[in-house]
Amino acid sequence: MTTKTSLLKVILLGDGGVGKSSIMNRYVTNKFDAHLFHTIGVEFLNKDLEVDHHQVTLQIWDTAGQERFRSLRTPFYRGSDCCLLTFSVDDNQSFLNLGNWKKEFIYYADVKEPEKFPFVVLGNKVDVTERQVSTEEAQRWCQENGDYPYYETSAKDATNVAVAFEEAVRRVLAMDERTDHLIPTDTVKLHRKPRSAVACCS
Amino acid sequence: MAADSVYKVIFEHEGVFIHPSSDEDGIEQDLLVSGSLRIIDKDGEIFVEYKPLEDAVDPSNMLCAGKDSSSVVEWTQCPGDKSHQMIETQQSYETEWDMINTVSFRKRPCPNGEGFLNHSHERSRWTLTFSVCELKSITVKEEGWTFLLCKLKEATTTIPALHFHHGGSNEFLDSLRHFVLLTESPDDTTCLLVTSPNKALSQSFENLLDDNSFGLVHKFKKDPYVTTLGGFSKVTNYIYDALRGTEEQHQRPPQEVADLLGEIIPGLEINQQEEPGFEVITRIDLGMRPQVTRRHPLSAEDWTKHQHPEGRMVNVPHLKHSIFKGGLCHAVRKEAWKFLLGYFPWESTLEERKALQRNKTDEYFRMKLQWKSVSEEQERRNSRLRDYRSLIEKDVNRTDRTNRFYEGIDNPGLALLHDILMTYCMYDFDLGYVQGMSDLLSPILYVMENEVDAFWCFVSFMDQMHQNFEEQMQGMKTQLIQLSTLLRLLDLAFWNYLESQDSGYLYFCFRWLLIRFKRELSFQDVLRLWEVMWTGLPCQNFHLLVCCAILDSEKQKIVEENYGFNEILKHINELSMKLDIEEILQKAESLCLQIKTCKDLPHSVSVILGLDTLDPCGSPAPRPTQCLDTCCKGHLRETSHNSCKVAFMS
Known part of the structure; x- marks a missing residue:
């Protein structure tokens, strides 16, 4: 019997400085570096996990948040299976911008059915004491915008980070049986570029 | 648009000889067989075909090879410009190749040359055709000219050596590289091992070019050179995919990402703005890469020696050269950087x-x-x-x-x-x-x-x-395009590989270029690199050669591991803090020297590196048109029906 592995592309979006890279690094390497550089360009890390007996490889993409870099960031939205909209609970502006990030993602990722697309919302930096965004406000936004799951995370002390990613995976898997993602583990080389060899032959 | 059976000439070179009595030493002139070598797409399968001229040998006939028995092409040979005539010849050929399906293809040459024999026609005895999939290796030999020894996988079959008395072997190999992977044999650097695509996945060249999802036909009208290059690399894509197997054919985001990036960084437009018409960067022999050495950093004492008592700096070119070769001691930086x-x-x-x-x-x-x-x-x-x-x-x-x-x-x-x-x-x-x-x-x-x-x-x-x-990030786009131009000159095969992985516009160098390697090197090494760059030596845009130097060191890994779009990006990102600055500077300088000594430098490259103005004799670099005329017969054009057939860089 062959087990099946899914390769899921997840993208972290949100204002500069909300902690996207820190969340990714906490999840993948379980480390936190308060003095991490801000991201230039795009980066990604892979992480293997098992969710509800599904073997999954998450490919987590992290981008530079500044407006100026939009044109060189948005192409990487293509093919995302899930989008983690991220803000920082000590930065109200980053919360207000969630809607813009969502819009940008839907537009550039070319999502076919935006209302069904699995977004997960992360309110990061809950370790800080001076909050500008309350849990209730954030939950309300999530409810009103598509009933998205909401997690209050701290990359610094690892609060809810893994849980949020696992929920993201569940959302994706629940979308459908993802049969088109299921491929035999024994032949899959996830470091190889996934690419259709037949899609262009029409 | 494709007919049931379609031949496309992808490459053609005339004046390729077979030496029937080739006992290594003596070549009996009158026994030479002259003919034309072609790479042909026949219903999506790629063949190499050699056909002798009916009454060859006389090199003056070389330019009008159309009397080939299998072709009905006829034209009047008019005296005059040879290159012009050559192009006409090829155009005529091609039109015919489109229409005529009656040419018989021999399946393959038979063992011991016996199979070449066509009893009704002595010359046809040297006609040979084989699929590129059957190729095992190609050995490149020099004997005043280049000749190629092709070996088929089926060891009993021998192919006579193909002698390129009129040049063109590199162009042939480059063209072949669009369909197979040629890698140097570890035992013999003259021997190129051929890896060919899985036939089931080999894709019709024409289908690819017609594929509306790439909008190639449309793009071709605007930009034949770039589009065709892209088209060729799409072919290569399928080849790499085929080699990799089909296990992951369910996802294509990397390609979509790349296509979008390609629109944002409009490939090579800069080149065309710089020069009207098109410039084909062909495979140019750059010669040996010279060895260079780095020196010690400039000391405070050395700096003071260059300072007049009043404070004016003297012998500045020498000073800059010393800084270029070794950088500065930290104590000097505070003052020297203000000048630099x-x-x-x-x-x-x-x-x-x-x-x-x-x-x-x-x-x-x-x-x-x-x-x-x-x-x-x-x-x-x-x-x-x-x-x-x-x-x-x-x-x-x-x-x-x-x-x-x-x-x-x-x-x-x-x-x-x-x-x-x-x-x-x-x-x-x-x-x-x-x-x-x-x-x-x-x-x-x-x-x-x-x-x-x-x-x-x-x-x-x-x-x-x-x-x-700036808002449009024009500087980034320009640099990526310039870098791509340089890389194609320095290492066309590697660039072709990158392009086949949707990475030809070198997006993965974004961070390098945006902040001049600030994140790639240790803090102290950044100081060294920047002061070296600020000397403006040894050429303009030296940082682009620094990129080429790093890529040169990484290409083996990238190609051997068969990295795709994502892995290339990841690999390059992860080079951060692992690079050796002195090694890189050394290599980048020697790349610069290598380029400077090249005679047939494309104009675009001279412009990027500012070599026109640095030339001590003040003589302009050779124009690309010269290069086109003399060292290749690559030509760009659109033929009657827009199947954008042959815009090849030969």
């Missing part, structure tokens, strides 16, 4: 510099006061200033925090970094603050240890880097 960056004129006296600094200090604090005096009320109504400030505050806390100058909480270095960046917003409010600028400032401030000097040196550096950060 253009804050201090080289010819200024000490007195003049003091006056300059006084003025610049006033000017700095005037601008600093501007943002310092903005009240909270005002700032609430100034969203741009608010956004700049917010991002600067965030980024200052995330810039070089492990460096002693910026580490810890409330380090004065952080406040200076912040204040200088805010003041720069006042200096250039349109640009304001863009992420990456803190990276450029940090080393300068570290060296200057002075707010005002650091600011003005940063202003000078930003003058060079400004375009990188």
Whole structure:
């Protein structure tokens, strides 16, 4: 019997400085570096996990948040299976911008059915004491915008980070049986570029 | 559009000889067989075909090879320009190849040459055709000219050596590379091992070019060269995919990502703006890469020797050369960088510099006061200033925090970094603050240890880097295109590989270029690289050759591991802090020397590296048209039906 592995592309979006890279690094390497550089360009890390007996490889993409870099960031939205909209609970502006990030993602990722697309919302930096965004406000936004799951995370002390990613995976898997993602583990080389060899032959 | 059975000539070269009596030593001229070598797409399968001319041998007939028995092409041979005639010849051929399906293809040459024998026609005995899939290896030999020994997988079959008396072997191999992977044999560098695609997945060349999803036909009209290159690499894509197997054919985001990036970085438009018409960068023999050595950093004593008692710097070219070759001792940097960056004129006296600094200090604090005096009320109504400030505050806390100058909480270095960046917003409010600028400032401030000097040196550096950060990021696009041009000259095979992996526009070099390797090297190495670059030696845009040098060191890994779009990006990102600056500088300099000695340098490359102006004799670099005429017969054109058949770089 062959087990099946899914390769899921997840993208972290949100204002500069909300902690996207820190969340990714906490999840993948379980480390936190308060003095991490801000991201230039795009980066990604892979992480293997098992969710509800599904073997999954998450490919987590992290981008530079500044407006100026939009044109060189948005192409990487293509093919995302899930989008983690991220803000920082000590930065109200980053919360207000969630809607813009969502819009940008839907537009550039070319999502076919935006209302069904699995977004997960992360309110990061809950370790800080001076909050500008309350849990209730954030939950309300999530409810009103598509009933998205909401997690209050701290990359610094690892609060809810893994849980949020696992929920993201569940959302994706629940979308459908993802049969088109299921491929035999024994032949899959996830470091190889996934690419259709037949899609262009029409 | 494709007919049931379609032949396409992908490559054609005439004046290729077989030496029937080739006993290595003697070549009996009258026994030479002359013919044309072609690469043909026959219903999506790629063949190499050799056909002798009916009454060859006489090289003067070489240009009108159309009397080939299998072709009905006829034309009148008019005296005149040979190259013009050549193109006509090929065009005529091609049209015919499209229409005529009656040409018989021999399946393959039979063992011991017996199978070549066509009893009705002596010459046809040397006709041979084989599928590229049957190729095992090609050995490249030189004997005053180049000849190729093709070996088939089926060891019993021998193919006679193909002698390129009129050149063209490189072009043939390059063309072949669009369909198979040629890798040097580890045992014999003259031997290229052939890896061919899985036949089931081999894709019709024509289908690919017609594929509307790539909009190739449309693009071709606008931009035949680029589009065709892309088209060829799409073919290569399928080949690499085929080699990799089909296990992952369910996802194609990398390709979509790449296609979008390709639209944002419109490939090679710059080249075309620079020169009307098209320039084909063909495989140019660059010759040996010369060995260069690096030197010790310039000492304080050496620096002082170049300073006149009044303070003027003397023998500046020599000084710059020394800095280029070895960099600076740290003690000299604080002073020398001001000259290198253009804050201090080289010819200024000490007195003049003091006056300059006084003025610049006033000017700095005037601008600093501007943002310092903005009240909270005002700032609430100034969203741009608010956004700049917010991002600067965030980024200052995330810039070089492990460096002693910026580490810890409330380090004065952080406040200076912040204040200088805010003041720069006042200096250039349109640009304001863009992420990456803190990276450029940090080393300068570290060296200057002075707010005002650091600011003005940063202003000078930003003058060079400004375009990188502008709204349209034109500087980034231009550099990526220039880098692509250089890489194609230096290593076409590698560039072809990258292009086949949707990475030909070199997006993965984005961070390198945006902030000049600031994140790739250790802090001390960044200081070294930047001072070397600021000498402006040994050519313009030397940093692009630095990119090429790094890529040269990584290409083996990338190709051997068969990295795709994502892995290339990841691999390059992860080179950060693993690079050896002296090794890179050495290689980049030797690449520069190698390019400078090349005679047939494409004009675009001369322009990028500023070699036209650096040429001591003042003689312009050879025009690309010359190169097109003499060293290749590649030609770009659109034929009657827009199947954009053969725009090949041969």
